[in-house]
Amino acid sequence: MKERICSFDGLDLSDDQRDVLEAIRGFVDAEILPTVHQLEADDEFPQKIVDGLRDMGLFGMRIPVEYGGLGLDLVTYALAIAELSRGWTSVSGIVNGQYIVGGMIATHGTEEQKQRFLPRLASGELRCCFSMTEPDAGSDVRAIRMTARREGDELVIDGQKMWVTNGLRAGLIGLLVKTDPTADPPQKGMTALLVEKEAGQEQVGGLTIPMPPLKKLGYKGVESVELVFDGHRVPASAILGGPDGEGQGFYQMMSGIETGRINVAARGLGIAMRAFELAIRYAQERSAFGKPIGQHQLIQAKLADMATGIEASRQLIVAAARKKQAGGRADVEAGMAKLFATEVAQRCAEESMRIHGGYGYSREYEIERLYRDTPLLLIGEGTNEIQRLIIARGLLARHAV
């Protein structure tokens, strides 16, 4: 390959940022891309890849330096997620719980909670999951029903969570519950808990994780499970932010969501980059009607549109990350990046599949996996319908007359 496809040029990155990203790309090229096909076909947890990422220190990307992390800026973080997702979006899903819950503890946790969890999260020794969604509450987070009622120094949790990615292997759950079910509006009665459990155990106290995990179209290799709480007891010190954190859970979780949206946008970027790489290679290798298909104008139009969408996604993601990093609210920008980059990813996966013709539909070709992995991005971390609402609401508030 002559010039690297999807380089880091044009983003105004520092040498440090480039070095980090190049190291991750090197890892993805050598350790993920050659193995992902079999791992995904077997729906196997990529232990060796995860160990490699731990050794590289990647679990601590966003954890502050004083707690043993790298304290990387959001731009590097976002582009790093894109690189991982270029290899396999499930791998970015595996590290994602770490970033969300780690970020919540770093921002809202008590000093004791930071000391207790952050160093182990940074090293990857402790893995995390993030659990808001319930069978009857997804987009509408205010509709959750799970309760935690106080009994002395303990909280007793009852209810069911759904779609908890990393839920089985995690040793720590960032859990949204209602501590005051009578509150009006309901979000004022919500609290975030840091629930510790034995990683890998299907039954701990009053918590059951039904097996097997949920069956999915894509996003294989990382488990998404239900969590069933039936009188499960945790110490009251599990409340994120200590006693003052009671009733703050909804707001604490939402504050991390902009970063979460940038994360999903970056995953879209990664998949789109890979789909494009495969497409531009195949377009030159495959011939039809006496010339490489890349010489047919309709295929060229696809390549041009894909690359343009990828470049635009990248710029939107970097702009949102810079804005958020600078301390401003970036709800509109993060929403735009998430909406645009994930739709581009979906289109790129489809166009790349079309360029691959019948082979693109074959399980033997990588593009088929990308095609199955993209739809989740349209749904997770706020569906794209919800993103439009957020963007519009933000704009109307910013430009109110």
Added chain:
Amino acid sequence: MKIAICVKEVPDPTAEKRIDPGTNRLVRTGENTLNPYDRHAIEEAVRIKESGVETEISIVLVGPASAARTVDKALAQGGDRSVHLADDGLADSDILATSRALAALLERDAYDLVLFGQQASDAECYVMAAAVAERLDRPCVSQAASLTLDGSTLRVKRQVETGYDTVEMPLPAVVSVSDAINEPRYPSLPAIMGAKRKPHEVLSLADAGIDPDTVGGAGSRTTVRGLSKPAGRGASVRIEDDGTAAEKILAFLVENKVVV
């Protein structure tokens, strides 16, 4: 134990090599990086250090000032400090001149062991270690497939066409390691970010006490007189499988002494 690793900055090995038709030299204006073979030498030094031997690992590089990023890549891979000879007077150095500059740098500190990668991915000469060892008047082994330290003796298993030689040599010594000696680790992100904060020594020719007439174009004896494509491969033998392909392939390999 002081170990020096001589590393080279090369054009990105995944990019296609281009020759400037005017100068007959390799075009080096694209993306440059650490010679991948040198990573094996660094890894081996790190393993010696991790085995419990107190070790300081120095990265030694002769190359333009812009090679500072390559120095950092090598440090991220496992060096403790760097010595970078960067001087415009070094431009156009050939092996003779570069080995002189490297030897001068290596004589400034008393290194017990000098390691090289087996070759550079740009010029593919395989001889720099031997040239430097000659100038330093030190024993030299190439293609090391394993290193074992025993006090001030180094035991080297050396890969040769028919198997392995085991060579013992006193330190100080010069060794070029084969790319089969180890699997270099991925530098950790903290190591990448910490590389810049390690001690860097950047020297001019004058700082290093090197006579400018002995290096660069003036100190070189190589002229490229012509370039040609390598001869194509000989005619290939095509074996159709009629049920006896395996025997035919074996017979071919025996006949050509590939297997005995």
